Amino acid sequence: xxxxxxxxxxxxxxxxxxxxxxxxxxxxxxxxxxxxxxxxxxxxxxxxxxxxxxxxxxxxxxxxxxxxxxxxxxxxxxxxxxxxxxxxxxxxxxxxxxxxxxxxxxxxxxxxxxxxxxxxxxxxxxxxxxxxxxxxxxxxxxxxxxxxxxxxxxxxxxxxxxxxxxxxxxxxxxxxxxxxxxxxxxxxxxxxxxxxxxxxxxxxxxxxxxxxxxxxxx
Amino acid sequence: xxxxxxxxxxxxxxxxxxxxxxxxxxxxxxxxxxxxxxxxxxxxxxxxxxxxxxxxxxxxxxxxxxxxxxxxxxxxxxxxxxxxxxxxxxxxxxxxxxxxxxxxxxxxxxxxxxxxxxxxxxxxxxxxxxxxxxxxxxxxxxxxxxxxxxxxxxxxxxxxxxxxxxxxxxxxxxxxxxxxxxxxxxxxxxxxxxxxxxxxxxxxxxxxxxxxxxxxxx
Amino acid sequence: xxxxxxxxxxxxxxxxxxxxxxxxxxxxxxxxxxxxxxxxxxxxxxxxxxxxxxxxxxxxxxxxxxxxxxxxxxxxxxxxxxxxxxxxxxxxxxxxxxxxxxxxxxxxxxxxxxxxxxxxxxxxxxxxxxxxxxxxxxxxxxxxxxxxxxxxxxxxxxxxxxxxxxxxxxxxxxxxxxxxxxxxxxxxxxxxxxxxxxxxxxxxxxxxxxxxxxxxxx
Amino acid sequence: xxxxxxxxxxxxxxxxxxxxxxxxxxxxxxxxxxxxxxxxxxxxxxxxxxxxxxxxxxxxxxxxxxxxxxxxxxxxxxxxxxxxxxxxxxxxxxxxxxxxxxxxxxxxxxxxxxxxxxxxxxxxxxxxxxxxxxxxxxxxxxxxxxxxxxxxxxxxxxxxxxxxxxxxxxxxxxxxxxxxxxxxxxxxxxxxxxxxxxxxxxxxxxxxxxxxxxxxxx
Numbered sequence: 001x002x003x004x005x006x007x008x009x010x011x012x013x014x015x016x017x018x019x020x021x022x023x024x025x026x027x028x029x030x031x032x033x034x035x036x037x038x039x040x041x042x043x044x045x046x047x048x049x050x051x052x053x054x055x056x057x058x059x060x061x062x063x064x065x066x067x068x069x070x071x072x073x074x075x076x077x078x079x080x081x082x083x084x085x086x087x088x089x090x091x092x093x094x095x096x097x098x099x100x101x102x103x104x105x106x107x108x109x110x111x112x113x114x115x116x117x118x119x120x121x122x123x124x125x126x127x128x129x130x131x132x133x134x135x136x137x138x139x140x141x142x143x144x145x146x147x148x149x150x151x152x153x154x155x156x157x158x159x160x161x162x163x164x165x166x167x168x169x170x171x172x173x174x175x176x177x178x179x180x181x182x183x184x185x186x187x188x189x190x191x192x193x194x195x196x197x198x199x200x201x202x203x204x205x206x207x208x209x210x211x212x213x214x215x216x217x218x
Numbered sequence: 219x220x221x222x223x224x225x226x227x228x229x230x231x232x233x234x235x236x237x238x239x240x241x242x243x244x245x246x247x248x249x250x251x252x253x254x255x256x257x258x259x260x261x262x263x264x265x266x267x268x269x270x271x272x273x274x275x276x277x278x279x280x281x282x283x284x285x286x287x288x289x290x291x292x293x294x295x296x297x298x299x300x301x302x303x304x305x306x307x308x309x310x311x312x313x314x315x316x317x318x319x320x321x322x323x324x325x326x327x328x329x330x331x332x333x334x335x336x337x338x339x340x341x342x343x344x345x346x347x348x349x350x351x352x353x354x355x356x357x358x359x360x361x362x363x364x365x366x367x368x369x370x371x372x373x374x375x376x377x378x379x380x381x382x383x384x385x386x387x388x389x390x391x392x393x394x395x396x397x398x399x400x401x402x403x404x405x406x407x408x409x410x411x412x413x414x415x416x417x418x419x420x421x422x423x424x425x426x427x428x429x430x431x432x433x434x435x436x
Numbered sequence: 437x438x439x440x441x442x443x444x445x446x447x448x449x450x451x452x453x454x455x456x457x458x459x460x461x462x463x464x465x466x467x468x469x470x471x472x473x474x475x476x477x478x479x480x481x482x483x484x485x486x487x488x489x490x491x492x493x494x495x496x497x498x499x500x501x502x503x504x505x506x507x508x509x510x511x512x513x514x515x516x517x518x519x520x521x522x523x524x525x526x527x528x529x530x531x532x533x534x535x536x537x538x539x540x541x542x543x544x545x546x547x548x549x550x551x552x553x554x555x556x557x558x559x560x561x562x563x564x565x566x567x568x569x570x571x572x573x574x575x576x577x578x579x580x581x582x583x584x585x586x587x588x589x590x591x592x593x594x595x596x597x598x599x600x601x602x603x604x605x606x607x608x609x610x611x612x613x614x615x616x617x618x619x620x621x622x623x624x625x626x627x628x629x630x631x632x633x634x635x636x637x638x639x640x641x642x643x644x645x646x647x648x649x650x651x652x653x654x
Numbered sequence: 655x656x657x658x659x660x661x662x663x664x665x666x667x668x669x670x671x672x673x674x675x676x677x678x679x680x681x682x683x684x685x686x687x688x689x690x691x692x693x694x695x696x697x698x699x700x701x702x703x704x705x706x707x708x709x710x711x712x713x714x715x716x717x718x719x720x721x722x723x724x725x726x727x728x729x730x731x732x733x734x735x736x737x738x739x740x741x742x743x744x745x746x747x748x749x750x751x752x753x754x755x756x757x758x759x760x761x762x763x764x765x766x767x768x769x770x771x772x773x774x775x776x777x778x779x780x781x782x783x784x785x786x787x788x789x790x791x792x793x794x795x796x797x798x799x800x801x802x803x804x805x806x807x808x809x810x811x812x813x814x815x816x817x818x819x820x821x822x823x824x825x826x827x828x829x830x831x832x833x834x835x836x837x838x839x840x841x842x843x844x845x846x847x848x849x850x851x852x853x854x855x856x857x858x859x860x861x862x863x864x865x866x867x868x869x870x871x872x
Contacts, residue, residue: 034258473694
């Protein structure tokens with residue numbers, strides 16, 4: 001990747017108002033803690049989509065009918081969890097941050113905090129095109145918001161030089177594969193929404209292949 | 219601003235029972251973490267206002283009708299997010315704190331934690347004067363509670379000297395512009411509530427102008 | 437208070453399996469962070485008791501009728517906030533902790549996490565004896581659970597010597613005044629529940645008097 | 655236990671991509687903070703299962719009928735609390751972690767975050783076999799997911815040598831006793847679900863006996 005970062009390792013990036021990570025460690029850790037808090041709360045709020053059945057007649061049957069809700073819970077837990085690991089890595093690669101990155105991070109978190117809603121929708125109506133499309137759009141918005149953050153951090157020289165060199169290809173691959181799969185889901189959902197969520201289970205394999213490809217390229 | 223702080227840089231403020239920030243770093247960080255926790259939880263609870271439509275008939279149509287709820291979600295996420303950044307900066311400028319500042323901070327947080335309610339009200343009834351007024355009042359109370367904290371910290375010499383010198387004008391401008399716009403919203407809402415929330419989108423620009431004005435003055 | 441702590445300052449307490457605070461700072465801070473998390477979540481969940489009115493007919497009137505809910509919100513926010521400050525101080529006075537103190541702390545947190553329920557009950561039915569009694573019982577249980585923790589920490593020599601000397605009287609006063617007022621509320625509520633919550637507003641004054649009395653005694 | 659860890663104390667484990675705990679302390683603490691966040695949120699969300707009775711007729715009677723909900727609240731608070739202490743200990747014994755352990759930890763947290771649902775189900779229908787079975791299955795899944803994490807960490811040499819030597823027996827005992835009791839609960843529940851939750855109150859005693867047995871063995 002043609003990232004034009006031209007700074008000596010360890011030296012603060014030549015950015016107006018950017019705060020060096022080591023110097024502003026306490027404030028950086030507040031941003032990280034806030035982001036982690038939003039991730040942890042959003043992932044734990046997923047459980048609120050699992051409604052306790054109202055009737056006592058046949059509780060066992062009622063629970064078995066909720067298979068779709070449990071599927072959406074598991075899927076979204078895995079999604080938020082792996083997004084958190086990705087965010088974790090991205091922030092681990094920063095050596096400085098500025099106000100604009102904080103604002104971009106908030107936009108990203110706004111889409112993360114929306115997942116309990118999309119997931120609840122998917123759990124209740126996973127054979128309905130609208131639910132599948134809303135979930136796909138949410139994932140696309142998350143991916144794009146992360147890619148914007150990463151590109152911004154690269155361009156402004158906010159990443160450590162090593163990260164900029166090593167991770168470029170992998171980030172690049174991911175930022176096309178994930179939204180790509182969800183973008184493809186939308187027309188499929190309009191024809192046959194029933195099986196789209198199962199298709200998403202292939203994502204971890206595709207991401208892994210993309211990572212391997214990215215590593216070979218860099 | 220005529221702030222009468224007369225202490226040498228780095229020297230603890232001459233306040234009875236005030237704790238120096240460096241000396242009581244662990245306890246200071248607990249207050250910060252608690253505040254951040256309330257911000258992170260309140261911002262993530264906003265999603266609970268987005269109800270999953272009950273019917274299956276036309277889910278797509280039902281979701282499009284929820285435009286107001288999504289608008290309120292986005293608006294309130296931006297509001298809490300930028301309030302958090304402001305709080306973040308204010309606490310970054312403190313060099314000591316005392317029990318009264320902790321109490322004032324709790325009052326401030328009580329109004330922050332109320333936003334998911336006001337936001338949910340606004341999302342459900344954003345063409346109703348009462349909903350717009352409740353939201354505006356909530357924002358005014360938050361602004362006033364922050365201004366009280368800042369003024370108290372200035373007067374008691376709890377801020378670093380540099381912050382007291384540099385930030386005075388900007389804080390001053392903000393603490394009039396934000397509640398001012400919301401105060402003006404109330405009479406407008408009584409006549410024509412429909413368009414008031416759109417008016418609020420001008421706030422970031424006004425705040426930026428106020429900041430620029432404040433910086434020129436100081 | 438006849439606290440029989442006989443250890444030199446800075447020396448680890450002679451307790452089997454007690455962990456010295458400085459030595460196990462990371463683990464101590466995890467317990468603190470977990471407790472703060474429960475406080476922050478419980479205080480922010482209070483807002484969920486404020487229901488958005490269902491009808492559009494007269495939203496302004498509907499909101500004014502919710503005065504009791506807002507009162508319960510403000511009261512419980514103040515209660516949890518000041519309990520958090522108290523917990524904060526207590527943990528600031530510890531120099532070591534052991535497994536039993538962690539278990540006692542969990543029992544205490546279980547009663548703290550119950551406040552959103554009691555508060556919601558009080559907001560909906562604050563003219564009903566049962567609601568006032570449940571709220572009072574919750575407060576009594578919290579007070580007792582905190583007192584048990586403090587007494588245990590004193591007896592086991594887990595507090596810093598200075599704290600054991602200075603704070604004894606104040607803690608003692610508080611641990612009688614707060615549950616005392618709530619215990620007195622129960623028979624009053626059985627006769628006339630309507631005004632009991634207003635009576636609780638006198639608590640901060642009584643606690644302050646108790647603190648002053650405690651300080652003079654020690 | 656035949657753990658084949660052959661590393662000198664303090665030396666990083668010879669694992670590809672494993673991060674040494676001291677070297678990556680910030681990132682390790684993020685994983686810990688995220689896990690603690692999920693625990694704290696899940697434990698505080700338990701209160702949402704306690705519904706405020708709708709009627710005003712006889713609030714006292716309505717509350718007394720909710721005995722089962724309060725029992726489920728107390729039981730689940732104790733369960734999540736003690737699981738948190740166990741997790742706390744396990745992470746305290748790690749000296750390094752890798753990506754796979756993070757993934758296993760997320761699976762474990764997904765079952766922890768499910769407890770508010772199972773607990774709510776148990777509180778509403780604790781005389782129904784299906785509710786008891788769901789709760790038991792949740793506990794078995796949590797136990798198994800923790801055991802898998804511990805076994806993985808042992809095998810990969812991610813634990814401190816001291817922990818691997820001392821704790822082996824105790825972890826081993828626990829990882830059979832807890833899921834064992836819940837596995838036995840399932841056939842009992844099918845015959846007579848009413849009394850199963852009371853049986854679980856014997857768990858702390860059984861775990862303690864198991865710990866003692868484990869300590870004697872190692």
